Structure formats: structure tokens, C-alpha cells
Amino acid sequence: MSTFVVVGGDAAGMSAASKAKRDDPSLEVVVFERGQWVSYGACGLPYYVKGEIDSLDSLVSVTPEEFREERDIDLRTGHDVVDIDPDDRTVTARNDDGEVVVEYDHLLIATGAAAVTPPIDGLDREGVFTLGSMSDGKELREYVSRARTEEELQQPDRGPACQFLETCNGPVGIVGGGYIGVEMAEALAANDFEVHLFQRGDRVLKQFSDATSERVLDHLADQTVSVHLGAEVESLDGGDRVEAIATTDERVPVDMVLVGTGVRPRTDLAEDAGVELGETGAIAADAYRETNVDDIYAAGDCAEAGHVVTDDPTYVPLALTANRHGRAIGQTVAGTPTEGGGVAGTAAVKAFEVEAARTGLLDESEARDAGFDPVSKTIDAKSRAGYYPDGGTVTVTLTADRDSGRVLGGSLVSEYGEGAVHRSHALVAAVTEGATVDDLSDYDLAYAPPFNTTWDPILTAAKVLGKDVGPNR
Amino acid sequence: MSTFVVVGGDAAGMSAASKAKRDDPSLEVVVFERGQWVSYGACGLPYYVKGEIDSLDSLVSVTPEEFREERDIDLRTGHDVVDIDPDDRTVTARNDDGEVVVEYDHLLIATGAAAVTPPIDGLDREGVFTLGSMSDGKELREYVSRARTEEELQQPDRGPACQFLETCNGPVGIVGGGYIGVEMAEALAANDFEVHLFQRGDRVLKQFSDATSERVLDHLADQTVSVHLGAEVESLDGGDRVEAIATTDERVPVDMVLVGTGVRPRTDLAEDAGVELGETGAIAADAYRETNVDDIYAAGDCAEAGHVVTDDPTYVPLALTANRHGRAIGQTVAGTPTEGGGVAGTAAVKAFEVEAARTGLLDESEARDAGFDPVSKTIDAKSRAGYYPDGGTVTVTLTADRDSGRVLGGSLVSEYGEGAVHRSHALVAAVTEGATVDDLSDYDLAYAPPFNTTWDPILTAAKVLGKDVGPNR
CATH class of the missing domain: 3.50.50.60 (FAD/NAD(P)-binding domain)
Structure with a gap:
């Protein structure tokens, strides 16, 4: 009996685990996940924050119990993998009870991505959020849906744009005009916040065409979002709690800040194990998603992939690729070598x-x-x-x-x-x-x-x- | 100066005429159209009948005057082409004033299609319609929107399904469950008619998959359309005016009948000129849409085209192909030989x-x-x-x-x-x-x-x- 160990229990990891076990039930499949949530739709978080989705649970496509009981996968949540040893072919994970070492025949590194931390002072103040994890989503929803007191609603220094809103929960800032930025602008505006979006460059959604960016920008303005283009955010000012966003040009009072300036691949564990990164800084893998180390695969937001036009390695950390590559690896591990396929850099977004x-x-x-x-x-x-x-x-x-x-x-x-x-x-x-x-x-x-x-x-x-x-x- | 003569002023003909003149303004471009309407969107007729479009004029993308004045095309409406002579390279057309003969260097036959007349008795009764031309649309709209008298609305023999409708303009029949049939079911039901749709085979939209047909069928039933499957319509009974549809199995009282049982290519003129038909019965043409006769092209609903999967000639008379092939011919005639491209048998329909x-x-x-x-x-x-x-x-x-x-x-x-x-x-x-x-x-x-x-x-x-x-x- 051979063992397939997966590090990371989100899209790529759980797709691989499920597919491998389904295609070869004799495989032992072990998944280590640091958190408590697995296989969740992080892409749905803006709509949860907006209030269109009632429960965080509904973002979970398959629960841990279902993976364990129905799919017979040895899923270990709350386990932080601290070491991969390719010579011994072992993985060491730590949880509250201590350490566990598991031998692997095949290993998938699906450690995902972390929010990029831009060089801005004051990121540690209360009221500053990112949106990458389920707990981020939970905290943001709590902030958004908290009932405001009369006093709070009437504070005079809460920003001029509040005048456009019938009731105003105060001004909030978004740093970054990518998908997360525009999706969260919608989520916050729908909850009667005065939204200020700060974008470093001269347009939002810079991966899209100029014409697309312009039309989205016009639409954001129609929806009373204040978009600050060419804005170099220097600091998030305040006391314990954030009170204002300061750029090189202006200072805008805010009660909350969402930082959405992109993600970077989580590669430490892979690097420590001798797994090579590509020129994008993400884990390099061949067409079958195998890394330079035998029987170690990489997929999802921690890895790069070949572009369908150029064949060059590209880093496009999105959900479909994670699912698709995870599934291909599962199939390969179960005995049918399957290429993961390239990426086209495709992306979609709704903004209002x-x-x-x-x-x-x-x-x-x-x-x-x-x-x-x-x-x-x-x-x-x-x-x-x-x-x-x-x-x-x-x-x-x-x-x-x-x-x-x-x-x-x-x-x-x-x-x-x-x-x-x-x-x-x-x-x-x-x-x-x-x-x-x-x-x-x-x-x-x-x-x-x-x-x-x-x-x-x-x-x-x-x-x-x-x-x-x-x-x- | 050379002359491009086009027979038929709808999608294929006007696309070719416009493109040829635009690409080579020195060309003389003459279009003969039998009717008074050119370049109209017959696909929009069901929505005009439904009442979602106010005016027939809005179905016309370019008016005759615009073709003449802005595009400098010698458009002759009300001209019925009666002869094409490939030896003399002439076209003879007849209008109210007599005959006119024009010499051509390039000729396009774009004579379109005519409604198939199924072997049913009583097609000539009043209240029996087809939907192919603008005047058909006009008559149908007049029928649909005519105010009903109290007496008419209360006639007891107007069919049982009227009971589902708050006000009922009476029962009507549709013969044929293709695009036209389901689109007209929507148009008529929206105007408070009790709709009976008769389909010979065992499903509607038979060019689609079984699963698609089933779902559309279920939806039609939800919308209170009575679909009579496996129905062999034998006659449309009545006096001067149609009063009932009789099939081999039943007799359904109706006040109006729309016959939508497909179209056949209009090829008489081409055949008389020695232009060969293909195995589909429509005019055959090569990749450049040229027929067996030099400098005579064919496009639109009168012609067949190669299928992109099989390369075999196929007859799929739809608007995009007519436009695309017309445009390619215009380009070819203007000096840049351009293939028309194949057809994939693609079709779309909305039903309620x-x-x-x-x-x-x-x-x-x-x-x-x-x-x-x-x-x-x-x-x-x-x-x-x-x-x-x-x-x-x-x-x-x-x-x-x-x-x-x-x-x-x-x-x-x-x-x-x-x-x-x-x-x-x-x-x-x-x-x-x-x-x-x-x-x-x-x-x-x-x-x-x-x-x-x-x-x-x-x-x-x-x-x-x-x-x-x-x-x-």
C-alpha cells in the first residue's frame, strides 16, 4: 500500500486527495491542514462580507467530516507541517499534542499564498484587514454588520462623501484596485459605507485592458466610490485603531482599511526541502506538476505554471488552476499520468x-x-x-x-x-x-x-x- | 468599371453589396430586391409580434435610402429578377414599369428561402399564417393586437386551456416545434392566447440534444403551452376562416394558426441559369462561395456550405452565415479573394x-x-x-x-x-x-x-x- 501525503487542505490539496482516493481506493491519503477550514471558496468571501451569503459554512463545498467519512481521506486539521525530508521521504507535522511523522510515496505541496504586505506604516493597527482566510472574512463581516450608535453615525469628521448616503456607517479605505479591491468596494458600499479606493497605478484592474479599466472606473464613480488613482499610501494613521489613510498627497479619515495588494506564494517549506522555485518566485513544476524532487508535486497558489501562449512559467494564483492541477496530480498518483495543462491568465470580476x-x-x-x-x-x-x-x-x-x-x-x-x-x-x-x-x-x-x-x-x-x-x- | 449585380436585398445580398462598394468604390453595385424591405432582421419578427418591439422599422438595420445615398449602392426595390443569362452575362428584372436588363461582371444569387408548405389541407384559410417576411409579421401583429369584443372573449367553444388565463384572446395553434414555433409560443402566450403547439416528432427543437428538448418542453408546459407531441396535423378546418386543427388523433378548436415547419432554399432562378444545386437541394458553392458558373456566387438561405467538422455540404439557413458569406463575397469581388468559412450548425433560441x-x-x-x-x-x-x-x-x-x-x-x-x-x-x-x-x-x-x-x-x-x-x- 502506498501513501499520498498532501500539505494544505484547500482547492489544490483536496482536489488531489479526492481524485487520488477515488481512482485508487487502495492508496492511503493523508492531508495536513494548518487551519480548521478545508476546501473553502475564498472567492466567495466578498459576498459573505457584503451580506449576500448568510453563513461562512456555505462557502465550504465539502466538510472535513465528509472528507473523512465519505471519501475515506485521513484529513488532519490543525496540523502545521514543519519539515519535509525527501531523503527519508517523510513529512513532519505539529499540532497541539506534539509532532507526527508520516512517510510518503507521493507528496503534494499545496501551501497556497499569503497576502502581500506592502511597505506601509500602521498595518498592525486595529481596523486594518486583509481578505485571504475564512477568519478574515468572519472578522470583516462582524465589522460591517455591527450596529452603529447614533453618535457614531453622526461624527462630523467621518469624511465628506458620507453626504451621498442616506445613512452612512462611516468612511472606509481599500488599498489596492485589483479584484479584491473592486469586489470589496461593492461589498462595503452595499452596506452604506463611504468607500475610498487607493490605487498606486493610473487605473484599476491593471491586468485587464485599458478600455476595461476605464469602464469599471467610470462605473465605480457612478456608484459613489471615491477612487484615488496614482496614490502612494504611506501610512495608516491613528492610535490603537486606524483613523486615516495618508498618501503622499492627502490624508483621508477612515474607520477601517482593507489591504488587497496581491498575494505571494508560500514557498518556505518547499525551499527548505530542496524544491526549486521558478523565475516567478513560485514553485516550479513540469507538465505533470512534479517538482525537481522526485515524487514531490506542487499545485495551487504556491506554484507557477506554463502559459498557453508563451509556454513561459507564469504565476497566476487562481481557483480553477488549483482545482485542475490538483485533480491531474491525483490522477497521476493513482496510476494514470496526467498533464496539468497550462494557464491563460484568465480572470473574471463583478464590480457592482x-x-x-x-x-x-x-x-x-x-x-x-x-x-x-x-x-x-x-x-x-x-x-x-x-x-x-x-x-x-x-x-x-x-x-x-x-x-x-x-x-x-x-x-x-x-x-x-x-x-x-x-x-x-x-x-x-x-x-x-x-x-x-x-x-x-x-x-x-x-x-x-x-x-x-x-x-x-x-x-x-x-x-x-x-x-x-x-x-x- | 466593372459591375457587381446582387439578386436579393437581405442579409447576404446587402452585406456583399456594402462590403464590395466599401472596399472598391469604383465598382458599380446593383441590387435587385423583389419587395420593399431590405436588410431586415427577420429573426426579430417574433418579438415584434409579441409587442416588445414597437415598430417594424426598427428591425431594419440600414434603410434603402441609406444604401442609396450613403453607401452609393444602386438598390432597386420592387424588382423581380426573372432571368440570369451566364453566356451574355446579363440579369433581367421586371418591375411595374416593365423589364430592365443589366450586364454583370460578378453576380451574387442571394434569393433566400421560402416557408415549407406541409401537406396539410386548409392552409389557404383566413387566419393561417407563416412568419418569413416583414408583411407576415405585420399581419400577425395586427391579428394579435386587435381588440377583442366581449362576445369573442366569452365564446364557450374557445378551448379548455383558456381557463388558465385571466383574460383569454382565444386558442391559437402553432404547427411545428422548431425555433419559430417556440418563439411564437412565447409571443402569443404573452398576449393572452391559449397556445397549442403541434409537433410531428416526439420532441421540440429536434436539432438540439434530447436533454435540451426535454427541459424546454417542461418549461413550455409550465407556461401553460399545450404541446401536442407526435401530432400528425391533417387539416386546418373551418369555413373562410380557420376554426380548428385536426390531427389523426384529435380536433382542437383554434382561431388562428401559425405554420412554422421550416424553410426550403429558393433556387429556381439559379437552376434556370445552369447553376448546380448540391445534395442538400440548396445551391452548391466552393470555399469562395462561387458556384459552378464562373463569376456567379451564392450565399445566404438559398445556398449550402461546408460543415466545419465533416466538411460535407450542409444546409443551415441562418443569419450569421448569410452575413459572413455575403461579406466574404464582397471582399472577393472587390479584389481580395476571401473564403466564406464553414458552418457549425450553431443555433440559439429563447423560449419564455x-x-x-x-x-x-x-x-x-x-x-x-x-x-x-x-x-x-x-x-x-x-x-x-x-x-x-x-x-x-x-x-x-x-x-x-x-x-x-x-x-x-x-x-x-x-x-x-x-x-x-x-x-x-x-x-x-x-x-x-x-x-x-x-x-x-x-x-x-x-x-x-x-x-x-x-x-x-x-x-x-x-x-x-x-x-x-x-x-x-
């Missing part, structure tokens, strides 16, 4: 009443580094037939290589429900399959008036870009 | 509050005829994260070749707004690119809780089908 998605290579310098000569076009198109009621506008940015016409990437934004995100699926396919813009513009996509114009917006984008790229340009 | 799409090869015998060994799986999956509010269910049927794992086709259905149709775009891409089920299940699709589960439903379908097809099965 707009939705956006992006995939592939959009950044000009990244594309040039990969040997392409990128050309981009952005179009605005109706989301439904012009005469059909209640439609909106889909803004599509498409990027392709000038000579070959190959589709490199795309970015879409529309009103929520008008299909930017689901439409992006076709661009992922085109990018992954190496399709050209001409190929894309010939796709026989579904059309009916309640769903699009005869030429779906992505076809229109392809037609327009097709004039500037490829052999016929 | 569900939406459905299909693409590729779903029919087992068609797939076998093309040399494949088709395997299908159907899954039900949540349309958004399980914990996210207001989600629905996406039902996905995926079909692939057993040995190679190649994706052959797919069919999706969901609540309206939950993304079955826009998700189908990715399946069109996979089918067109020749992707395998394993390729598809590795697509790095966008994920966020308001849009899908971590594995989008189409990935789940690919994972499930992947166990039964391809080298690793």
Missing part, C-alpha cells in the same frame, strides 16, 4: 453592476518579450439585437500578433448579465488553440436577438482587428 | 424564461455517416457558485468521438440570463478547432462566483465525458 473578464497576453511588453508584435483594438457593441429590449454594451479589446494574426488575448466588460464573462470563454478557446483573428471571425457563433447582434461582439472585434493583422492586412 | 444553444454534430446517425463513433453525456450544473444568490441550472450535453476524443458538438440550456447561449461560443470554438474533450477540459476559463462554479458547466461536461472517450478511457 458591471462584469469583466480577461485572458491571454494583453500587456504589450510581455507580448514583445515573448516574440510577438502585438496589435490591439477595442470596440463597443450592443449586447443584444438593437431592437431587443433591455440590452447593454459589451466593450471588447482584442490583441493579436501583427504578422501571423494569432489571437494573443482579450478583455471584455459589460453590464452585469450582458455576457462579457461567458463570452470570454470563446476567447480562452481561441487563445489556447492558437487561432488567428481570421479563424475567430469565421466562428459560427450562436445568434438570436435576445443574446447578441448577428455578429456577436467578439466577432465584430475580430473583424475590426483583422484589418490590421495577418497576411491580408 | 429559458435559453438554449446547440452547435456541431449531435445526431448519432449523422456522426456515424461522417465516420465518427459518437458518445454523448449530459450534466446538470449550477450556473453560479452554489452559495451565490439567484443562480440556476445549466444543462450541458457534449458529444465526442470515442477513439479520438474529438469534440463533435454540444447543446446547452439554462434559465434566461444564466448563460447557456454565451457559453456555447466556447463549444463552437472547440468544435471548429478540432479540440478533444481533454483539450476542452483544460481550458483556463474565467471563474468568479457571480458567473459560474470553479469548473464552469462546460468543463464539468468535458470532465465527465472524458472518462468515456479518448486514449485514456
Whole structure:
């Protein structure tokens, strides 16, 4: 009987554990998880904080008991893995009762990512949050839903934008204009906070196209979010509790701060065991997700993966990749070698009443580094037939290589429900399959008036870009 | 100066005319259209009849005046082309003033399709409609929106289902359960008619998967549409006006009948000119949409096209193909030879509050005829994260070749707004690119809780089908 040990009980870890055990029930599968929660949907935390989801438990897709009893997995929560010894092929974990050592035949490192700590003074003050774990979510929800006293609601120095709100729970700050930033802006605004979002660069959602960023920015402003662009946050001021955000330019009174400036891979354990990191700083792995050390695999937010366009290692810590790579490793460990597949850098976000998605290579310098000569076009198109009621506008940015016409990437934004995100699926396919813009513009996509114009917006984008790229340009 | 003559002024014809003139302004472009309407969205007619669109004019994307004045196209409405002479390279058209003969250098036949007339007695009675032209739409809207007298509303023999409706404008019948049938069921039910839909076979939307048909059927029943399956309609009975639909099994009193049993290509003119039809009965054309006769092209609902999976000629008369092929011909005629691209048999439909799409090869015998060994799986999956509010269910049927794992086709259905149709775009891409089920299940699709589960439903379908097809099965 051989043993598969998994370090980390979230998406990648539990996917691998479940798949391995299902495909080969004779395997002993041991999972060490530091916390008490496993297999939870961290992506749902903003909606829990917003109040759209009643219970943290509902973010858990499978409970620890179900893993243990129904899936026969030896899941040990509250266990902190402190050492991996590839020579002895052992893992040492510590819990309240002491240490335990387990031998492994196959090992998966799925230690995830930690919130990046930006160089800002005052991060340790009360009222400063990040949003990475279930307990972060719990604390934030408690803060958001706490009943305010009359006195609190009337404090005069609580920021000028409170005047736009009928009742105002006070001004709050968000540092970082990525997914977490815009999702949390929605969550907080929905709870009658005056939201200030501080973004270092000149646009929000910087992985998306300029046009997408602009439309999201306009929408945030419509929703009375104060977006402070080009803001260098220097300190979170106050006493025990945070009272203001200070940038190089201004000082904004706030009662709470959410820091969402990205994540970095947790790699200490891997490095100590002699597992190599890649150039992205995350754990490197081959197509089967095996590291440089025999029988040690890596997946999820601690690891890098090959990009479907460039084949270069990329660090895109997102849930689907974690699930997919975990599942592939489980299958491999159970006896069917399975490649994990690449990443396209795809991402989706809802911000109030707009939705956006992006995939592939959009950044000009990244594309040039990969040997392409990128050309981009952005179009605005109706989301439904012009005469059909209640439609909106889909803004599509498409990027392709000038000579070959190959589709490199795309970015879409529309009103929520008008299909930017689901439409992006076709661009992922085109990018992954190496399709050209001409190929894309010939796709026989579904059309009916309640769903699009005869030429779906992505076809229109392809037609327009097709004039500037490829052999016929 | 050379002359491009177009016969037929709808999607294919006007796309070709516009593109040719835009790319080569020195071309003389003459379009003959029998009716008075050009470039209209026939797909919008059900929504006009329903009353969601106020004016027939809004279905027209470009008016005759705009074509003439802004696009400099010699558009001659009210002109019936009666002869094409390929030896003299002339076209003869007739209008109220007599005949006109025009010489052509390039000719496009875009004569469209006509409603199929099923072998049913009584089709000529008053109150029997088809829905192919703008004037059909106008008449139907007039019928639907006509104010009913108290007496009419209270006639006791107006059918039993009227009891479900608060006010009932009487029972109406629809013959045919394809797109037009289900779209018109929605349009008529929304106007307080008791709707009886008669379908010859054992399911509606027979080009879609069984699972899709079943879900749409259940939904039609929920919406109080009486669907009569396996119904052989023999006659439309009555005096001057239709009064009942008689099948081999029953006789249902109705006040109006819409016949929507498909279309056939209009090919008489082409055949008389020596243009060959293909095995589908529609006009055959090469990759550049040129027929067997030099410089005579064919596009739109009168022509067949190669299927992207089988390469075999297929007759799928839909709007996007007409537009795309028309545009390619315009480009070719203007000096840049451009292939028209294949068809994937993609279609989309909204029926009340569900939406459905299909693409590729779903029919087992068609797939076998093309040399494949088709395997299908159907899954039900949540349309958004399980914990996210207001989600629905996406039902996905995926079909692939057993040995190679190649994706052959797919069919999706969901609540309206939950993304079955826009998700189908990715399946069109996979089918067109020749992707395998394993390729598809590795697509790095966008994920966020308001849009899908971590594995989008189409990935789940690919994972499930992947166990039964391809080298690793």
C-alpha cells in the first residue's frame, strides 16, 4: 500500500486527495491542514462580507467530516507541517499534542499564498484587514454588520462623501484596485459605507485592458466610490485603531482599511526541502506538476505554471488552476499520468453592476518579450439585437500578433448579465488553440436577438482587428 | 468599371453589396430586391409580434435610402429578377414599369428561402399564417393586437386551456416545434392566447440534444403551452376562416394558426441559369462561395456550405452565415479573394424564461455517416457558485468521438440570463478547432462566483465525458 501525503487542505490539496482516493481506493491519503477550514471558496468571501451569503459554512463545498467519512481521506486539521525530508521521504507535522511523522510515496505541496504586505506604516493597527482566510472574512463581516450608535453615525469628521448616503456607517479605505479591491468596494458600499479606493497605478484592474479599466472606473464613480488613482499610501494613521489613510498627497479619515495588494506564494517549506522555485518566485513544476524532487508535486497558489501562449512559467494564483492541477496530480498518483495543462491568465470580476473578464497576453511588453508584435483594438457593441429590449454594451479589446494574426488575448466588460464573462470563454478557446483573428471571425457563433447582434461582439472585434493583422492586412 | 449585380436585398445580398462598394468604390453595385424591405432582421419578427418591439422599422438595420445615398449602392426595390443569362452575362428584372436588363461582371444569387408548405389541407384559410417576411409579421401583429369584443372573449367553444388565463384572446395553434414555433409560443402566450403547439416528432427543437428538448418542453408546459407531441396535423378546418386543427388523433378548436415547419432554399432562378444545386437541394458553392458558373456566387438561405467538422455540404439557413458569406463575397469581388468559412450548425433560441444553444454534430446517425463513433453525456450544473444568490441550472450535453476524443458538438440550456447561449461560443470554438474533450477540459476559463462554479458547466461536461472517450478511457 502506498501513501499520498498532501500539505494544505484547500482547492489544490483536496482536489488531489479526492481524485487520488477515488481512482485508487487502495492508496492511503493523508492531508495536513494548518487551519480548521478545508476546501473553502475564498472567492466567495466578498459576498459573505457584503451580506449576500448568510453563513461562512456555505462557502465550504465539502466538510472535513465528509472528507473523512465519505471519501475515506485521513484529513488532519490543525496540523502545521514543519519539515519535509525527501531523503527519508517523510513529512513532519505539529499540532497541539506534539509532532507526527508520516512517510510518503507521493507528496503534494499545496501551501497556497499569503497576502502581500506592502511597505506601509500602521498595518498592525486595529481596523486594518486583509481578505485571504475564512477568519478574515468572519472578522470583516462582524465589522460591517455591527450596529452603529447614533453618535457614531453622526461624527462630523467621518469624511465628506458620507453626504451621498442616506445613512452612512462611516468612511472606509481599500488599498489596492485589483479584484479584491473592486469586489470589496461593492461589498462595503452595499452596506452604506463611504468607500475610498487607493490605487498606486493610473487605473484599476491593471491586468485587464485599458478600455476595461476605464469602464469599471467610470462605473465605480457612478456608484459613489471615491477612487484615488496614482496614490502612494504611506501610512495608516491613528492610535490603537486606524483613523486615516495618508498618501503622499492627502490624508483621508477612515474607520477601517482593507489591504488587497496581491498575494505571494508560500514557498518556505518547499525551499527548505530542496524544491526549486521558478523565475516567478513560485514553485516550479513540469507538465505533470512534479517538482525537481522526485515524487514531490506542487499545485495551487504556491506554484507557477506554463502559459498557453508563451509556454513561459507564469504565476497566476487562481481557483480553477488549483482545482485542475490538483485533480491531474491525483490522477497521476493513482496510476494514470496526467498533464496539468497550462494557464491563460484568465480572470473574471463583478464590480457592482458591471462584469469583466480577461485572458491571454494583453500587456504589450510581455507580448514583445515573448516574440510577438502585438496589435490591439477595442470596440463597443450592443449586447443584444438593437431592437431587443433591455440590452447593454459589451466593450471588447482584442490583441493579436501583427504578422501571423494569432489571437494573443482579450478583455471584455459589460453590464452585469450582458455576457462579457461567458463570452470570454470563446476567447480562452481561441487563445489556447492558437487561432488567428481570421479563424475567430469565421466562428459560427450562436445568434438570436435576445443574446447578441448577428455578429456577436467578439466577432465584430475580430473583424475590426483583422484589418490590421495577418497576411491580408 | 466593372459591375457587381446582387439578386436579393437581405442579409447576404446587402452585406456583399456594402462590403464590395466599401472596399472598391469604383465598382458599380446593383441590387435587385423583389419587395420593399431590405436588410431586415427577420429573426426579430417574433418579438415584434409579441409587442416588445414597437415598430417594424426598427428591425431594419440600414434603410434603402441609406444604401442609396450613403453607401452609393444602386438598390432597386420592387424588382423581380426573372432571368440570369451566364453566356451574355446579363440579369433581367421586371418591375411595374416593365423589364430592365443589366450586364454583370460578378453576380451574387442571394434569393433566400421560402416557408415549407406541409401537406396539410386548409392552409389557404383566413387566419393561417407563416412568419418569413416583414408583411407576415405585420399581419400577425395586427391579428394579435386587435381588440377583442366581449362576445369573442366569452365564446364557450374557445378551448379548455383558456381557463388558465385571466383574460383569454382565444386558442391559437402553432404547427411545428422548431425555433419559430417556440418563439411564437412565447409571443402569443404573452398576449393572452391559449397556445397549442403541434409537433410531428416526439420532441421540440429536434436539432438540439434530447436533454435540451426535454427541459424546454417542461418549461413550455409550465407556461401553460399545450404541446401536442407526435401530432400528425391533417387539416386546418373551418369555413373562410380557420376554426380548428385536426390531427389523426384529435380536433382542437383554434382561431388562428401559425405554420412554422421550416424553410426550403429558393433556387429556381439559379437552376434556370445552369447553376448546380448540391445534395442538400440548396445551391452548391466552393470555399469562395462561387458556384459552378464562373463569376456567379451564392450565399445566404438559398445556398449550402461546408460543415466545419465533416466538411460535407450542409444546409443551415441562418443569419450569421448569410452575413459572413455575403461579406466574404464582397471582399472577393472587390479584389481580395476571401473564403466564406464553414458552418457549425450553431443555433440559439429563447423560449419564455429559458435559453438554449446547440452547435456541431449531435445526431448519432449523422456522426456515424461522417465516420465518427459518437458518445454523448449530459450534466446538470449550477450556473453560479452554489452559495451565490439567484443562480440556476445549466444543462450541458457534449458529444465526442470515442477513439479520438474529438469534440463533435454540444447543446446547452439554462434559465434566461444564466448563460447557456454565451457559453456555447466556447463549444463552437472547440468544435471548429478540432479540440478533444481533454483539450476542452483544460481550458483556463474565467471563474468568479457571480458567473459560474470553479469548473464552469462546460468543463464539468468535458470532465465527465472524458472518462468515456479518448486514449485514456
